[in-house]
Amino acid sequence: MxxxxxxxxxxxxxxxxxxxxxxxxxxxxxxxxxxxxxxxxxxxxxxxxxxxxxxxxxxxxxxxxxxxxxxxxxxxxxxxxxxxxxxxxxxxxxxxxxxxxxxxxxxxxxxxxxxxxxxxxxxxxxxxxxxxxxxxxxxxxxxxxxxxxxxxxxxxxxxxxxxxxxxxxxxxxxxxxxxxxxxxxxxxxxxxxxxxxxxxxxxxxxxxxxxxxxxxxxxxxxxxxxxxxxxxxxxxTSPFNSYTGPEKPELLIIACGASTSYCIEGVNELNLEDRVSVLKLGTTWPLPEKLVAKHLKTTCKVLFVEEMDPFVERSVMELAAALLPETAHLTFFGARSGHLTPYGELSTDSVIGALADIMGITYQPRDRAYEEMCVEAAALVPGRPINMCPGCPHRATYWAVKNGLSLDGRNGFVCGDVGCYSMGFAGPGFYQARTMHAMGSGTGLASGLGKLGRFGLDQPVLAICGDSTFYHAVMPALANGVYNNSNFTLLIADNSATAMTGFQPHPGTGQTATGEPAKVVELEAVCRAMGATVETCDPFDLPKTIDTLLKMMAEESGVKVVIMRHMCQLVKGKRKIAPSWKMHVDGSKCLADACGCHRLCTRLFGCPGLMVDGETGKAAIDEALCAGCGLCAQICPAHAIIGEEV
Amino acid sequence: MANGINELFDEVINRGLCAGCGACITGCPYIVAHAGRIVALDKCTGSEGDCYKHCPRTFFDFDGVSEAVFGKAYPGGEMGQVLEIFMARATDPEILKRGQDGGTVTSLLALALEEGLIDAAVSTRMDAEKAPHGSVARSRRELLESAGACYEVGFSLEAYRSLPAESTEKLAIVGTGCQVEALGKIKREPPQNSPDPRNIRFTLGLFCGWALAPGTFHPYLKSLCELSQVCKFEIPPRPRYSFEFHFENDREAGSVSLDVIKPHINSGCHYCWDMTAEFSDVSIGSAETFPGWNTVLVRSPRGAELLALATEKGILETRELPEEKLSHLKWAALQKKRAAVEKITEKSGSKNDLLHIGRPPEESADILSRWNIL
Incomplete structure (x- = not known):
């Protein structure tokens, strides 16, 4: 940068x-x-x-x-x-x-x-x-x-x-x-x-x-x-509003934001410069009504091009209603007419599609054979489902949660939150996170669910949040749980960074945005002061972590906090902290598809650093990706994945 | 038809049929024993699993297993294949003190280890809190530490399954009927990732009427006494009708009525037909009215050889089992079979579906006729 x-x-x-x-x-x-x-x-x-x-x-x-x-x-x-x-x-x-x-x-x-x-x-x-x-x-x-x-x-x-x-x-x-x-x-x-x-x-x-x-x-x-x-x-009179095109266009496009350039490209591509004009609005609220009214009076068709909500579209339609009968009979195109979507990103293609339909133009963006080749080529690209990084401590946390909940056997569940660990809703977190809303919502939900024992809810309630999310919005929910004597276990996945957005410092990291040392707002101290029972685990110590979870879930009342502390693998990389282990697979021990394994490491555990050797069919380490965290050696049932300390 | 972890849970564990033998765990990363339960940690995609194949409650091919263990078809009767019956007890005072009843099991294992007939003995050992676990003993000291009966389900075959597949150690395995049945199935269809069952030189069976479910019984037991102080559990012969726990320091033994204990019986034990561990080399139990003695059923030639060596070396003394005691034993073994068939029929809802006994189904009537309980 x-x-x-x-x-x-x-x-x-x-x-x-x-x-x-x-x-x-x-x-x-x-x-x-x-x-x-x-x-x-x-x-x-x-x-x-x-x-x-x-x-x-x-x-x-x-x-x-x-x-x-x-x-x-x-x-x-x-x-x-x-x-x-x-x-x-x-x-x-x-x-x-x-x-x-x-x-x-x-x-x-x-x-x-x-x-x-x-x-x-x-x-x-x-x-x-x-x-x-x-x-x-x-x-x-x-x-x-x-x-x-x-x-x-x-x-x-x-x-x-x-x-x-x-x-x-x-x-x-x-x-x-x-x-x-x-x-x-x-x-x-x-x-x-x-x-x-x-x-x-x-x-x-x-x-x-x-x-x-x-x-x-x-x-x-x-x-x-x-x-x-x-x-x-x-x-x-804002300099950020501008108009290009004929004085009396057949179609007036009203566009704003990133979509503006899609409109200009689309008009050019369809050679509609003499028939279609573009009113670019840089100031979208409050609507510069005089400017817009002036242009509405020059046409009888209007297309709105803006991403997501029909925000400008509705403002202009309101204005048009107020202008009657000063304008011609206007026909509006955009999200309401279905020519563009009120969700997702727009593109030059989507604008061209709308323009071609409104203007009655037949337009084939690419020849059919090329389109077919594109579809075939796309099929060659292997799918890349979302995943946590090699060495990610959240994988260890969710592995412990998955096994802990199974061992506990009471259909416990995890209320998820917003961060890298959100991926707990899918394969990388073994489908353990069962809710995801706003930051801090997991703990608030757990606080409510943890009060439903009187109505027969006898499942252990867990919530998970990251360290940065904890300071952001979890603290009030945690206080609420303690105050109202709810019964749940909060897991704070403390990886020492706001990892998902690029490792920004936060109140727990001891550093400010500009790199100056800062007081650490200590998670343990905050949670204890709030009245929760607090334990700290390194999630890479799977047996201890699972034991701690079982112990916390067995507590019949109160708010429990388990701080899962292990530094984000990417932060380790940025700080040039060397990997702890050099991993390899003893192919003679690897059970692969056989009974007793069925590819536990690549099918379930799913660290990107693990792969199947195409020739031997056995598990292998992708050395380009392996972070040397050593966790896979703990989960391999055949002890075929071996870590040498480095 | 797929026969893997899903079927094991559908047909056995979730139906309350699990005996707690431990054959399905440890060799598999998906199935573990925890707090007295068998737990599936995750989905296994294997359609054919050793877990299903070796479970004594999925199906049981009596003749097939008998062929694998004894080299001949299953003879039926109250107690299966039997060559000799007598009473025995240890001559070693230390073993007599630590072992259950006559200490015969510990004596035989100690002898086999000493003579190099085996390298390791797989059995059940209680931890400091008296919870049972599978254990492997490679010395007389370790053997003595695992001596004594534990009445809780211990999943102790996990100890065999956790040995490295490439292990060539010669083994003796001690187990109750369900465990010996599982070992019979293992001998018939060797597991893919455990030691070669041909390494199992001796299977010592234990008489068993039922075992207690650790999930409820262990917390109850803990409420009764300071478990770390207990040195022995015992269910003494009738007319006493109690479960007793003895303490290290000559403190007076504790005792509770069996009526209090029985609600804790592991549900799967009610479906067991095998009081005398019929597929072992030697079966050993209490001699009931002869305190300090064991009843011994020798079933295989190699079992007979081991017993002969033990008597020859003076490690065991033996005496005849009185006729009326033998009749009572047979009656009790038959009662166990009758009760199991009744419970199984109740569970399946049909006399034609005898669950694990009746698979393959065409054999079920045949087995009942061999047991004389048609």
Whole structure:
């Protein structure tokens, strides 16, 4: 990753969208940046953290998104431009604060939140359109269509935020966040941050707001709508809205975000430049109604191209209803008409499909023989089901859980959570995790399920969470369980990192976002202080871990915590910690398909470092992948997998 | 037809027929014994499993097993193949003290080890808390540590199954009827990943009416006494009707009525027809009204040779079993068969389906006629 603080203004740089966003934050002169990791947004804070030593920005990983926005809002209240970043699920966590912040307004420094959504859900456990929150709370929202625009838009969002005294959202998507493209950096501000001060109360000479209390709401709600109208006026002439195409198009495309380029490509591919126009909206809430109305009056067909919810589609249809009879009879195409889907990612192909249908064009993107070859070629590629890494401690944890629950024999079950260990719902975790919702939900669910003994639920209740998730949202659920005398066992899979999103530090790692030493918020101490019975295991010690689980599950009441502590294999790799074992298979001992094994290691255990030797049919170690964790030697029934200490 | 772990659980374990012999565990990573239960840790995709093949409760080919063990068809009768019957007891005072009744089993194993007839003896050993486990003894000291009866199901054939497949050690295996039946099946169809059953030089059978289910009995026993202080368990002959536990330090023995004990009988034991461990080389039990003596049934020539050596060396003294005692023994063995058939019929719901006794089905009537209980 390039250091975004040292990019030469005016030069052309290859930047990831998230780096461009971070550069925008620096160019806007923000002094506070906070966030919680979550793909596709995770790279913004590290880029800012790396730049922190060259600039005077304060950067932190917060324990969760709500706290992150509060930290940033604190900056704003004290007069400092502040920034916050999260993924779509994070907006839900932050919402409780944000739905009050709209009433209080912000402080002297602009406040911008970058939320990166994940159409297609490739790196998420839900697919959610976060734009709705802007409409919900009457705050301005913008959507960049490229990395360059994302950078410019962040800067401009501060101007809007300060002009209307509201938090301003910039909504990205995975395609914007993760694509690397040419970005031309601008100048970094030369002036120092203003002095941070929480404004003094009753100081008549101080024009700055000194109170940020959301009640009494009637006082604040009416001005909020005035602010929103002001934002709408600003958006009418926004440089991020543009129109290309004929004056009176047969079809008007209204597009926003990453989809804009699919529209331009699609129109070109079908040679429709003279018949179809594209109105690109960078400011999508509040809708710049005058601008949109002007273009609605030039056509009688409109296609909406936007990813996920028909957000702009519905706003424009509402507007069109209000405009009647000033417009022609309009026909709308988009998610509602079924021409595009309100879920998943769009593509140039999907836009071309919609255009061809609306315009009555027959279009064959690729010749049939080629399509058939593609299908045949795809079949040659081996399937790659999701898996945990070789040496992953979660595999050991779930192996112990699987065996422990079987031995216990009372149909115990695990409430899952969000992190690498989410894969416990599938083969890599032996199908042990039976629920998956929001961060911390596993423990909350367990707290409720653990109270159902009176109605006959006699199965052991387990929950699992990661170390970072524990600080994020599990602590209140754990306190709830202890307070209400629930009966469940929480497993904290402590792998010393926020592993799934890229090993970001958290309150348990002893390090801040910018690499300074930090106080460790110790898991054992927190759980004990909350009143839980606490044990710590190394999940690679399978017998002890299984024994501990059995003992905890046998306890008839109370909240038990087992901390499964083993460092993430990838963190070990990053820290250049050498593997513990050199593994090999004694083929003469390997039972393979025979009774007494039936390929336990490759069929069930499923570490990617294990494979079947095509010639001998015996198990073998894939030396390119094996992490040398030694766990497979423990599970091989024939003692054919052998580890030599290195 | 698939006969693997799923069928084993459907037909035996989940139906309450498991005898707890331990033949299915340890050689298999999917089946383990835990807290007195057989547990499937995971799905095995094998359609043909040794677990099903060797279980004494899946099917039992009496003639086939008899051929494998004795080289001839199953003779039937109350006690199966028998060459000699007498009473015996150890002459070694240490063995007499540690062993059950006359200490005959321990004496024979010690002799076989000493004479190099075997390298190891597989039997059951109680841990400090008196929970039984399969164990392998390779010395007189280890043998003495595993002496004495444990009345709980111990899954102790796991000790044989856990020996390395390539082991060439000569073995003696001690077991109750179910275990000796499993060993008979193992001799007929050797397992794929355990030592060659031809290494088993002697099978010493133990008389057994039933065993207790550890899942419920062991916690109960623990509530009765300080288990680590117990040196011996005993069910003394009638007219006493009790389960007794003796302590190391001459403390007065504890005793509970068998009526309290019997609800803890392992459910699978009710389906057992084999009180005298009919497929062993030598079967040994209490001599009932002759305290300190064992009843010995010699079944095979190699069993006879071992007994002859023991008497010749003066390790065992023997005496005749009185006729009325023999009749009583036969009556008891037959009663066990009758009770099993009744329970099996109750379970299957049909006199024509005798479950493990009746597989192959055409043999069931034949077996009942050989037992004279048609």
């Amino acid at each position: 390039a250091n975004i603080a040292t990019l030469k203004p005016g030069s052309t740089c290859l930047l990831m969208g998230n780096e461009a966003v971070a550069r925008g934050v620096l160019e806007a002169g923000a002094g506070v940046a906070s966030g919680y990791p979550g793909s596709p947004s995770s790279e913004v804070i590290p880029a800012l953290a790396e730049a922190a030593s060259q600039t005077d920005i304060y950067v932190e990983w917060s324990t969760n998104e709500k706290v992150a926005v509060e930290v940033a809002a604190g900056g704003s209240f004290a007069g400092i431009r502040s920034f916050c970043v999260m993924k779509q699920n994070g907006a839900n966590v932050a919402a409780d604060f944000i739905v009050n912040l709209n009433m209080t307004g912000i402080g002297g420094g602009g406040l911008v939140i970058f939320i990166s959504d994940d159409p297609g859900g490739g790196t998420s456990n839900n697919e959610q359109d976060s734009r709705t929150i802007a409409k919900w709370i009457d705050n301005p929202l913008m959507e960049p269509s490229s990395a360059q625009e994302a950078k410019e838009m962040i800067k401009w969002a501060y101007e809007v935020s300060e002009a209307v005294n509201l938090l301003t959202f910039v909504r990205g998507v995975g395609r914007i966040s993760y694509t690397r493209s040419n970005v031309v950096p601008g100048e970094l501000p030369r002036k120092a941050q203003p002095e941070a001060v929480f404004p003094e109360i009753w100081d008549r000479n101080n024009p700055r707001k000194s109170r940020f209390t959301s009640g009494p709401f009637p006082v604040f709600h009416a001005p909020l709508h005035e602010k929103l109208e002001k934002a709408r006026e600003i958006f009418e």
